[in-house]
Amino acid sequence: QVQLVESGGGLVQPGGSLRLSCAASGFTFSSYRRSWYRQAPGKERELVAAIRSTGGSTNYAASVQGRLTIYSVNDKNTVYLTRNSLTPDDTAVSYCNSYLSRKYEYWGQGTQVTVSS
Numbered sequence: 001q002v003q004l005v006e007s008g009g010g011l012v013q014p015g016g017s018l019r020l021s022c023a024a025s026g027f028t029f030s031s032y033r034r035s036w037y038r039q040a041p042g043k044e045r046e047l048v049a050a051i052r053s054t055g056g057s058t059n060y061a062a063s064v065q066g067r068l069t070i071y072s073v074n075d076k077n078t079v080y081l082t083r084n085s086l087t088p089d090d091t092a093v094s095y096c097n098s099y100l101s102r103k104y105e106y107w108g109q110g111t112q113v114t115v116s117s
Helices: none
Strands: 003-007 010-012 018-025 033-039 046-051 058-060 068-073 078-083 092-099 105-107 111-115
Touching: 003 092, 003 105, 018 033, 018 092, 018 111, 033 068, 033 078, 046 068, 046 078, 058 068
Parallel strands: 010 111
Antiparallel strands: 003 018, 018 078, 033 046, 033 092, 046 058, 068 078, 092 105, 092 111
8 A cells, every 4th residue: 555654743943943754655765756845824835845766866945945954764765854943934734745657646644843932
């Protein structure tokens, strides 16, 4: 069964950090482009970070550049996203995505990140 399961969200104080995890099962995660999206209240879902299947190059949204790091541990079939210097504007549901083609695209259920004092 193909599945993506995110974890690591929660309540964080402004200026804090956290690490999100996305564990894949039922397929070889590293063969796909792996991405993190976020959706803030009342806004559309947006791509924040991605790592390619070939070569492992990464790219980040300009709005979060320098505050995020995406990386993969292939023998765990897991991708991670570290987030630093969080602000209340970072409050959102974070989603993990894997993409190979339109037929082979999967989403996780999302994990809530709330930044508040």
